Amino acid sequence: MASSIASLSSYLRSKSSVREDQQDRVAEVTAVKRKNVLKIGGLFWILLLVVMFASGAGAVQIPAIQVVSILLSKLGLPPIAEYTTQHELVLIGIRLPRVVLGVIAGMGLSISGALMQGLFRNPLADPALIGVSSGASLGASIMIVVGSLLPGFIASSIGIFSIALSAFTVGLLVTLIVYRIATHGAQTSVATMLLAGIALNALCGAGTGALVLFADDTQLRDLTFWSLGSLGSATWHTLAIVTPFTLIALFFSPRLARSLNAMLLGEAEARHLGVDTERIKKFVIFLSALAVGSVTAVTGLIGFVGLVVPHLIRLTLGPDHRILLPGSALLGAILMVGADLLARILIQPSEIPIGILTAFGGAPFFLWLLLRGYSRANLQG
Amino acid sequence: MLELANISYHIGDKPLLKDISLKIQPGEVVAIVGANGAGKTTMMKILCGALKPQTGSASLDGKNVSQIDPDRLARRRAVLPQHSTLSFAFSSLEVVMMGRTPHRTTASEDLEIAFQAMEAAGVDHLASQSYITLSGGEQQRVHLARVLAQIWSPSEEGDRYLFLDEPTASLDLSHQHHVLRIARQVAKGGVGVLAVLHDLNLASQHADRIVVMRKGRLTAEGTPDEVMTPDIINDAFDINVMVTRHPAAACPLVVALPEEAMIDHDSIPIASASSTSQLRSPISIKIPVTPEEEAVIKEITES
Known part of the structure; x- marks a missing residue:
C-alpha cells in the first residue's frame, strides 16, 4: 500500500522529469496567493482612509488631523492637534455612528451576497433570494402603516426601534418559512429554496402593496423612503443592534470558505470531498439572514451592493472564497461609506436616499461588466 | 475491502x-x-x-x-x-x-x-x-x-x-x-x-x-x-455481437454486428462471417510488420 506514491511518481518520472520545474511553479503560485493577501490588506487601508475622509466631510468640515485627534483622545491617547468641542460633538454624535453603520451595512450585505452566490452556485444570486429583504420590507411597512394603531404603551416602550424590530423579525420569519419549505427530512433543496423564495418575495411584495392602500400621505412618504434606503437613522443605539449580527456573519463565514469552494463543484461532489453540505447550507442561510435582516431593518432596502461587490472581487482576485469573503466585506464597506458620503454632500442640506445612488452607480457598472465579459469570452472563442 | x-x-x-x-x-x-x-x-x-x-x-x-x-x-x-x-x-x-x-x-x-x-x-x-x-x-x-x-x-x-x-x-x-x-x-x-x-x-x-x-x-x-x-x-x-481476440492485447474484442445480420454466434466461425452476403468486415486491423515479413508477404502475393 505504501508503494502507491512511489509507483505514481515513477510513472511520472518515466514521462518527464520536471521536479525542479514543479518547485518553481509551487513558488509561483504561492507568490500569487501572497499578492492576493496583500491586496486584501490594501483594501483594509483604503477603507480606513475612506472612513477618515467621510467622517470629516459634510456640512461641518472636520480636517482629517482633527478627526484622528478626537479619536485618539477618546481612546485615552494624547491628541496630535487642537480641536473644538463642536467638532467633537459632530464627529462622535453624528458622523461616526453613520460612517460605522456604513461599514457594517456594506460588510453585511456584501458578505451575504458572496455567501448566497456560493450557495446557489450562481454568480447572479442575491441575499434577497431567500426572502429576507422583502420580509423586512413587509415588516417595516406593517409598522409604518398600522404601528400608530398600537396601544400607546407598547409603541413607546419599543419606541423608535419599532420599525427596525418589526422589519428584522418579519425578515427572519420569511427566511425561516422559505427554509422550512425547501427542507425535507434532513435535506434542503437549493432549487426548491430558490422557487419558494420567489413565491414568498411576491407574497411579501403584495402585502406591502396592500398596506400602501391604507397609508396616509406621511406614511406613504415614509414607506417610499424606507424602500430607497438611508443610513440616516444611525445612532450608537441602532449600531448596538446591527453590529453583533453582522459581526457573527463576518466571524463565522470565513470558516465556511473552503467548503463553499467545494460546493461550487456541485453538492454531490462536495459530499464526496467530505463536506457536510447540509450543515454548510444551514449556516449560510442563518448567517446571511441575520446580517441582511439586521442591516435592512436599520437602513431600509439598499440594492445592488450584495450582488455587485462579490463580482468585483471575483474579477480582480478570483473566485476562491478564502479571498472572496474578506475581500467582499472590505470592498462593500468602502463602497457603502463612499456612497453615503455622496448621498450626504451632493445636494446639501438635503440628502439623496443611498439606495438610489447604489443602483445608479451599480447598475451601469454591472452592465459594463456584462458587456466586457461578452467581448472577452468572444476573444477567447 | x-x-x-x-x-x-x-x-x-x-x-x-x-x-x-x-x-x-x-x-x-x-x-x-x-x-x-x-x-x-x-x-x-x-x-x-x-x-x-x-x-x-x-x-x-x-x-x-x-x-x-x-x-x-x-x-x-x-x-x-x-x-x-x-x-x-x-x-x-x-x-x-x-x-x-x-x-x-x-x-x-x-x-x-x-x-x-x-x-x-x-x-x-x-x-x-x-x-x-x-x-x-x-x-x-x-x-x-x-x-x-x-x-x-x-x-x-x-x-x-x-x-x-x-x-x-x-x-x-x-x-x-x-x-x-x-x-x-x-x-x-x-x-x-x-x-x-x-x-x-x-x-x-x-x-x-x-x-x-x-x-x-x-x-x-x-x-x-x-x-x-x-x-x-x-x-x-x-x-448481436461477435467476440474475437484483440490482435495485440490478450483480451477479448467485442464487435457489434449489423442489425440485419441475424446470425448464430456459435455456429459461424469468424473467417466465414465475411462470406455471408450482408455481413461486411466490421473492423480493419493493421498489424505492424517488419521489413523482412513485408518481403515475404510480397513474395507470396506476387507468386
Whole structure:
C-alpha cells in the first residue's frame, strides 16, 4: 500500500522529469496567493482612509488631523492637534455612528451576497433570494402603516426601534418559512429554496402593496423612503443592534470558505470531498439572514451592493472564497461609506436616499461588466 | 475491502437495484458495464453512501459506509462524476486543489501533490488556465487530476478507493486509454478502482474484473474472458455481437454486428462471417510488420 506514491511518481518520472520545474511553479503560485493577501490588506487601508475622509466631510468640515485627534483622545491617547468641542460633538454624535453603520451595512450585505452566490452556485444570486429583504420590507411597512394603531404603551416602550424590530423579525420569519419549505427530512433543496423564495418575495411584495392602500400621505412618504434606503437613522443605539449580527456573519463565514469552494463543484461532489453540505447550507442561510435582516431593518432596502461587490472581487482576485469573503466585506464597506458620503454632500442640506445612488452607480457598472465579459469570452472563442 | 451485500433499492414502486452483492479489493480494477438505466450509477451512489439502500448494506472494511464520518471517508475514497458543472472562473490548479479539501496537510504539500496529479492526468500545462475556458475533455481530465490529488498518498486510515463514473465520456480515443492506464497505475499503488464504462472493449482491455448489470440485477461477473461472451452481452444490451481476440492485447474484442445480420454466434466461425452476403468486415486491423515479413508477404502475393 505504501508503494502507491512511489509507483505514481515513477510513472511520472518515466514521462518527464520536471521536479525542479514543479518547485518553481509551487513558488509561483504561492507568490500569487501572497499578492492576493496583500491586496486584501490594501483594501483594509483604503477603507480606513475612506472612513477618515467621510467622517470629516459634510456640512461641518472636520480636517482629517482633527478627526484622528478626537479619536485618539477618546481612546485615552494624547491628541496630535487642537480641536473644538463642536467638532467633537459632530464627529462622535453624528458622523461616526453613520460612517460605522456604513461599514457594517456594506460588510453585511456584501458578505451575504458572496455567501448566497456560493450557495446557489450562481454568480447572479442575491441575499434577497431567500426572502429576507422583502420580509423586512413587509415588516417595516406593517409598522409604518398600522404601528400608530398600537396601544400607546407598547409603541413607546419599543419606541423608535419599532420599525427596525418589526422589519428584522418579519425578515427572519420569511427566511425561516422559505427554509422550512425547501427542507425535507434532513435535506434542503437549493432549487426548491430558490422557487419558494420567489413565491414568498411576491407574497411579501403584495402585502406591502396592500398596506400602501391604507397609508396616509406621511406614511406613504415614509414607506417610499424606507424602500430607497438611508443610513440616516444611525445612532450608537441602532449600531448596538446591527453590529453583533453582522459581526457573527463576518466571524463565522470565513470558516465556511473552503467548503463553499467545494460546493461550487456541485453538492454531490462536495459530499464526496467530505463536506457536510447540509450543515454548510444551514449556516449560510442563518448567517446571511441575520446580517441582511439586521442591516435592512436599520437602513431600509439598499440594492445592488450584495450582488455587485462579490463580482468585483471575483474579477480582480478570483473566485476562491478564502479571498472572496474578506475581500467582499472590505470592498462593500468602502463602497457603502463612499456612497453615503455622496448621498450626504451632493445636494446639501438635503440628502439623496443611498439606495438610489447604489443602483445608479451599480447598475451601469454591472452592465459594463456584462458587456466586457461578452467581448472577452468572444476573444477567447 | 469494499462490499455491497444483498442491496435492493427502489424509488416508490420502481425497483432500481435488486439483490446486488459485490466486493472490490484494493489493487484491482473493476469495470461495471450495462445498458442505460441498468442501475450502474445508482449502485455507485450507494457505494458512496449518497443513497441508502432499503435492504442490504454497503460497507468499507466491515463498517457501514453511511456511518463513516464523511471527512474520513473522503480521505480514502474519491469519486469522479460523469460531468460536473462549475461556472466560476477558478484556475485548473485551484480546481485540483479542491481535491485536498478533506486533508489537513500544509498548503505547499497540497500544491506539490496537485501539480503531480495534474501531470499524471496530462493537464499540468493547463494549471494557470481558467477552468471555464477549457474544452469538455480537458475539464474532465482536470477533474481526474482533482480526484487523484484527493487520494494521492496512502492513508493511515485504510486502503483507498477510486470510483470513476463514465470517466471517458467526453474524451478522445487516446485520452480514454490514458485515463484507464492511470487507473491501472493507481490500482498498482494499492487502490481499488471501480469504473462505470460504456465501451466494452475499454473494459475488457483494462479491467481485472467486469461486472455486467441488467435491469437492476448483476447478471455476470468475472474476468474479461469469462464475461465478454456473445450470450452475456446480448442479454445485457440486446445487441448481436461477435467476440474475437484483440490482435495485440490478450483480451477479448467485442464487435457489434449489423442489425440485419441475424446470425448464430456459435455456429459461424469468424473467417466465414465475411462470406455471408450482408455481413461486411466490421473492423480493419493493421498489424505492424517488419521489413523482412513485408518481403515475404510480397513474395507470396506476387507468386
